[in-house]
Amino acid sequence: MSTLLKLENVTKTFGGLTAVNDMSFEIGQGEVVGLLGPNGSGKTTLLNLISGALPASAGAIRIGGSDLAGKRPDVIAAHGVARTFQLVKVLPSLTILENVMVPAAFGRSRLWGAALEDHARDCLAKVGLTAEETLHAGDLTYIDQKRLELARALAAEPELLLLDEWLAGLNPTELREGIALIRSLEGHGMTILLVEHIMDAIRALCPRCVVMAAGTKIADGPTAEVLVDPQVIAAYLGT
Ligand code: ADP
Secondary structure, eight states, rough: OEEEEEEEEEEHHHHHHEEEEEEEEETTTTOOOEOOOTSSHHHHHHHHHHHSOOSSSSEEEETEEEEOTTTOHHHHHHHTEEEEOOSSOOOSSSSSHHHHHHHHHHHHTOHHHHHHHHHHHHHHHHHHOOSSSTTTTSSSSHHHHHHHHHHHHHOOOEEEEEESTTTTTHHHHHHHHHHHHHHHHTTTOOOEEEEEOHHHHHHHHHHEEEETTEEEEEEEEHHHHHHHOOOHHHHHHOO
């Protein structure tokens, strides 16, 4: 398996606080990896560093061999990285189709016109969003807004998808649908790094997990082993 993402000694400080401390790990092409850790352990900050929303204080972030640490989000997106946000960020006053056309227009293929619309429709189909495409995003149900956000991430044709608690807030039926949807992306060969607190989802989706506590990596390995690691359990229980 070739390496898609490689973090080397990545650190992020905010004033006196070290939110991410000397993190190193690799993700291979096509892998689905869970990123776990208690609240405040640095998971979202790490996603922000990988996607370029924040510059790293130190270290290298390599995607397909290029060091992208400190590069702008659009440059990193052009290297095939897309993300979803913990709080859904669809554009409520635009239609569903427009919501997907916007990121598609700035995606790796720089599509326009009919090709842009067709691609946006493909992305909506991939996430199973069947609502009328002329509906405004703000009128969608919560699960459909989540689907739309995923379609927006896929619109830029990413190789690496960063999911920040995309499954949070779903009811049990929606959760099953959401897990199946992420599985279907995996079936398309997508590489995924997934921050998630729902352990059933982690078990179902991620053969491997990386665990953070207080900004540091405390475990990295097969999920079944990581979840029974005493250091991981202690980090979650705060002991
Ligand atoms: P997690 O996603 O694991 O809950 P975060 O990455 O959100 O953790 O936060 C890690 C630490 O960094 C926390 O102590 C948080 O308060 C701090 N932090 C996150 N973002 C900022 C910021 N923009 N400015 C200052 N401190 C921040």
